[in-house]
Amino acid sequence: MSEMALQALFVLGCSHHETPLEVRERLALTPERIPALLQELKKCPDFSESLALATCNRLEIYAYAKNDNASQSIQKILCNSLGIKNDFLETHAYQLQNLNAIQHAFSLAAGLDSQILGETEILGQMKQALATAQASKNTGALLNRLFEKSFQAAKIARTQTGIDKGHVSIGNIAADLAKRIFGKLETSRVLLIGSGDVGQRTAKALKNRGVRDLTVTNRTSQNAQELAGQLHAGDLPFNQISSTLHEFDIIISSTAAPNLILKQEDLLAANRLRPAQPFFLIDLALPRDFDPNLEQVENCYLYNLDDLATIANENLARRNAECEPAQRLLNNQAWQLWLQLRRRSLVPIVGSENI
Amino acid sequence: MLENLDLRDRNLFLAATIFYGLAACLALYRILRSKPYPRTGLLPLMAIAFLAQTLALNLRGASVGGCPLGNPYEVSQFISWSAVLLYFIIGPACRLRLLGFFTAAFSAILGLSATLLATWDYTYPAGRYGGEPWIELHAALAIFSYGVLTILALVSAMFLLQQHGLKHKHHKGVYALLPSVQQLDTMAWRLLITGTICLSAALIFGALFWLENPDRVPLLKLIMTGVVWLGYLLVVTLRLGKKLVTRYHAYAVISLFIIALLALWPVQTARQPDAAQTQPAQ
The missing domain is CATH 3.30.460.30 (Glutamyl-tRNA reductase, N-terminal domain)
Incomplete structure (x- = not known):
């Protein structure tokens, strides 16, 4: 030729x-x-x-x-x-x-x-x-x-080369962290609080990595039910978050609430019921939904939007x-x-x- | 060509230490350079080291006329051998990433310490406990339990490292390669149970020998082994009641392991027959 x-x-x-x-x-x-x-x-x-x-x-x-x-x-x-x-x-x-x-x-x-x-x-x-x-x-x-x-x-x-090393999306980074905490995600129970877009994507990323048990809660129960339908998840009344906290391993929150949704005393109470099992808390809301002091609770890993964005930026810089x-x-x-x-x-x- | 090699036990122990060190260095280099974990490179190096160590223990056993556990040098080599053996058994089944690196590093450090501290390898009468089945069984089980407890301490150290990474938002290098905290915690619990059962069995068989020969077992050895055993038993009890979990559990088992290693010194001192026999073995 x-x-x-x-x-x-x-x-x-x-x-x-x-x-x-x-x-x-x-x-x-x-x-x-x-x-x-x-x-x-x-x-x-x-x-x-x-x-x-x-x-x-x-x-x-x-x-x-x-x-x-x-x-x-x-x-x-x-x-x-x-x-x-x-x-x-x-x-x-x-x-x-x-x-x-x-x-x-x-x-x-x-x-x-x-x-x-x-x-x-x-x-x-x-x-x-x-x-x-x-x-x-x-x-x-x-x-x-x-x-x-x-x-x-x-x-x-x-x-x-390391061109595809390290995830750069919030959802995948959260899923990576969940794997560092729980290993296999098949048995992990996830609670999604609120219907924020980033929260939904994070929940989907976790489902893609093997999570089978997903529960959705929202202040408006109708919204929770609709979202649960979309994500093939269960729904939970909003006022039952504190009382059922110990049943979940990964808790994602992305609400527009002006006040804290999860306080230290709630998590400490849940932690007493399952001291050997870790909690992974993902706070994707602005203003924040989770008390920043939750980080100090033993066996609890708290990541907010800034933490995840920092990891994303570092991964991107490496790429x-x-x-x-x-x-x-x-x-x-x-x-x-x-x-x-x-x-x-x-x-x-x-x-x-x-x- | 092979006949030209000086296959004395100390040379073989040294070769094993070098290969464990090479395996650890290879893994560390790859981790620090963010390269894939060299599982395929690590295993042959560890296998060569393990074979050299096995042969060395065999040669030493033949020369002392029994299980070579007569001085701290031999005990260190036996603990290291036992830990690596356990790694080869549980490693593929549990798929705990980096356990090979930690085991190789531990064995290299222990081997190097034993080699550098010449006074550890003092001579003792051959066949001191030869022909005593209870004491041979006791020694073998005790050393195996030390192997289990070594791996337990390494797994707990890995747990603390991963937990530190997660708490302080570190996500690169070694943190990305370590197994999950839950996997490590589960494995630590299983190893604690296995190690405590083996140690208990070793003590039971040792007690049978002691009942028959009370004057041949020094009091210091009895106290130290009892303290270590009670320590592990306490940790098991607290863990069962969920009173000692996560990093506190890890700290407890690492501390107990250090005490157990330090306890070997008074135990061996108590066994040392007299000062005249403390020259290094040739």
Whole structure:
């Protein structure tokens, strides 16, 4: 395969790096609309392979062009599909070619291009995009190889660097701490006080890590019942918190209450009933719901929003420090793929230097 | 080539100490550099050390004509061996991360101390208790219980470390690798029960020997072993009544273990036949 042919590998897209949220809203593509877009791309005679990747932070089209018109054709199809003008797309979109496109795909798979550095969700989204494109027969040898190699490179980068070490979301950090206290979370009983968004996410993160017994309580019993229904949890009358405290291991609070909900004497009373078992208290409310003095109670571990945010920031800083070595490693992997593609004549010779 | 090696027991004990030290250093280096815990690297090093120690104990046993527990040097090596054996037994089943590191570090420190303190390895008459089944059984059980109590003290130290990390919001390095406080607490309780049962059994068999030979067991040894045993029994009783839990329990068992180790000195002094035999063994 000549260098000419590989100049036809390109990616056109927009992401959170260059475009504000209101622009990304206009460029958003729901999963239901992707098969139709792929069909349109497949019909186009200007490229032989194509793939669409749509996430909440980016929209990208990967393609292998047959001629000079491929880029314009993709822009046209995309504008039609999204109902936007070509100028608007051109203002916000970026194009990468050949080795740069390979490097971009590798960085993307490793989470280096993600809003939350090192996150792994993008890898699943890329796999899904590849599966969808393969199902509609939009991809061929080149894009299949590019994506498979991206997944491998991402795995190498994650294994050999600390790019995904340490969680950066409050829910996952709380779940990590819970595991440091209780080990297996299957038998831990969780009480969620209030219906704050962060509290709900933390409860969900704990459920994802194995918690089976979740109870919800709220000042308004109807809200508690609704939330319990959403989270497949039980509900508890708000005035019974103190009397049933000893039955729970993890207590999350995210209410808008102006006063303390849990005082030291409540916890001391509960602690006397189960002195050998620890309490994990997660106070996600502002103003705080739990008495700060609870920290001094034996066998009780109290974390507030600031504590969790500090851990998140430290983890993020560690990931940032790993960014450069990970990028070097990925660039090296991308260069090897680029050489392989050049050497092995993977695809027929077509394309243009201008693409 | 093997015949050129000087396979004397002290050399083998030293080799075991070096390998335990290497295992501990490897794990510590990986922890400090935030690298994955080197379980696969740690186990072979500990296994080599354990084999060397087993061979050394065997050679020493053959030369003294019985279980080699005649001086503090041998007792330290036997306690270390027993703790590592227990780690190999319970480690895979309980999957307590970092226990290997703590066990290797303890064995290396104990081995190094025993090597540096030359006076510990004094000579004593061969076969002093040879042919006394009760006392051999007593000694073997007592040393095994010391192995259990060593692991108990290490697990309790790990518990205190993890609890300190959680209370003071430390989440990196060793804190992220330690097992959960509840796992450690449960394991400590099980080890306490096992250790106390073994120690009690050892004392029962020792008592049978004492009843038959009251003048051969020094009073100081009786008092010290009784104090250690009563101490552990008290901790078990308080723990059962939930009066001694979490870090207080950990402090208690670590303190008792230090007392138990210190108690070996008067016990061994009481056994030491005379000052003329206190030269290091060759």
